[in-house]
Amino acid sequence: MSRAARTIDVDLGERSYSIHVGENILGELGDAMRRAKFAQRVAIVSDRTVADLYLKPVEESLRRSGFESIAILLPAGEEHKNLESLAAIYDRVIAERFDRGSALVALGGGVVGDLAGFAAASYLRGIAYVQVPTTLLAQVDSSVGGKTAVNHREGKNLIGAFHQPRLVWIDVAALRSLPRRELLAGLAEVIKYGIIADAALFRRLEEKLDDLLAAESGILAEVVAASCAIKARVVEKDERESDLRAVLNFGHTVGHALEAATGYEKYLHGEAVAIGMVQAARISLAEGVCDAESFERIRRLIVRAGLPAQIPAGVSLEELIKHMEVDKKSAGGKIKFVLCEGIGATRFHALSPAEIVARLKENAH
Numbered sequence: 001m002s003r004a005a006r007t008i009d010v011d012l013g014e015r016s017y018s019i020h021v022g023e024n025i026l027g028e029l030g031d032a033m034r035r036a037k038f039a040q041r042v043a044i045v046s047d048r049t050v051a052d053l054y055l056k057p058v059e060e061s062l063r064r065s066g067f068e069s070i071a072i073l074l075p076a077g078e079e080h081k082n083l084e085s086l087a088a089i090y091d092r093v094i095a096e097r098f099d100r101g102s103a104l105v106a107l108g109g110g111v112v113g114d115l116a117g118f119a120a121a122s123y124l125r126g127i128a129y130v131q132v133p134t135t136l137l138a139q140v141d142s143s144v145g146g147k148t149a150v151n152h153r154e155g156k157n158l159i160g161a162f163h164q165p166r167l168v169w170i171d172v173a174a175l176r177s178l179p180r181r182e183l184l185a186g187l188a189e190v191i192k193y194g195i196i197a198d199a200a201l202f203r204r205l206e207e208k209l210d211d212l213l214a215a216e217s218g219i220l221a222e223v224v225a226a227s228c229a230i231k232a233r234v235v236e237k238d239e240r241e242s243d244l245r246a247v248l249n250f251g252h253t254v255g256h257a258l259e260a261a262t263g264y265e266k267y268l269h270g271e272a273v274a275i276g277m278v279q280a281a282r283i284s285l286a287e288g289v290c291d292a293e294s295f296e297r298i299r300r301l302i303v304r305a306g307l308p309a310q311i312p313a314g315v316s317l318e319e320l321i322k323h324m325e326v327d328k329k330s331a332g333g334k335i336k337f338v339l340c341e342g343i344g345a346t347r348f349h350a351l352s353p354a355e356i357v358a359r360l361k362e363n364a365h
């Protein structure tokens, strides 16, 4: 039997948990949950696309380990990360009389993870849940750290809670079925971790990019584990995003504004972040915080990965300002903008949206 290749512990006192990263380990989830002393009743929350691919091995693993599971299947897609899907989860667990000891298993991408996580945070004032992320973005980002939410028609992630999972079980083999565009979008977040905290990881990405793009499991497991370790360390120091956790927003000020300015249709989140990172690195260079060689390495890796790097001609910078002003992280008119100090370290500068845009303009030619 294959073993989870790597374990990362997230130390949060009584909310501590482990992240396991391995290849072909879905079938061992039941064992792991038994060792972690989960009670017998479990609901697997998934979307229909992921369920077609991976529900069976997960169900069988749980059954072999003595769990009684039901499946709650939702339609796939960000547009279903809403109150209606949440209500569907509540309806089912209430009908099944799930109690405080029952648990949810989120099997899928960030949409399923955020939905199931928030259902677990709120049902009976909080029950346990497990993250079994199946997209690269979910494996390196959304499954770790305990942020859960659903969207409201007025905005993304407006209704949510902090609720840490009890276990994170990551099978990188699941990434082989992921559409290439989704894989690349997740890779943008991996590149982000290298830039903000780990020069060695960044160098590995430069060396092994072709293997990564071919979804080769060895290198995937290595970079997923390195990414989770960085996120875990940040979350340990700042669980509720009071200050330090904001380093994870490198590339996201411009990225989020671009997503909003293009109606959340043109770019996947990671693609917008890729552009945002190149622009943030450019601003870091202009501010004298980042050297020219590091900037060029960042830009080159993103372009080589097949990710976009430029703000498209159709988006006006004024439009971007508008969306930065409503960014929830802005305070006192200034945004805590994350700059990179070369590769592997960051620094915050307070910049107003107008200042950010002025620098983007200087860079445009």
Ligand SMILES: NC(=O)c1ccc[n+]([C@@H]2O[C@H](COP(=O)([O-])OP(=O)(O)OC[C@H]3O[C@@H](n4cnc5c(N)ncnc54)[C@H](O)[C@@H]3O)[C@@H](O)[C@H]2O)c1
Pocket: 047, 049, 050, 053, 076, 077, 078, 081, 108, 109, 110, 111, 112, 114, 134, 135, 136, 137, 138, 141, 142, 143, 144, 145, 146, 147, 148, 149, 157, 174, 175, 176, 177, 178, 179, 182
């Ligand atoms: N909680 C957090 O800290 C956090 C952080 C970042 C993003 N998010 C949230 O994550 C969401 C985006 O997550 P995502 O990018 O994983 O999107 P997603 O969950 O919509 O998954 C993308 C698509 O891939 C499909 N899919 C998933 N796994 C697959 C696999 N192994 N093979 C084939 N297809 C597969 C899904 O069905 C879906 O159609 C957003 O809602 C975002 O707000 C949350």
Ligand SMILES: [Zn+2]
Pocket: 141, 189, 252, 269, 273
């Ligand atoms: Zn992101």
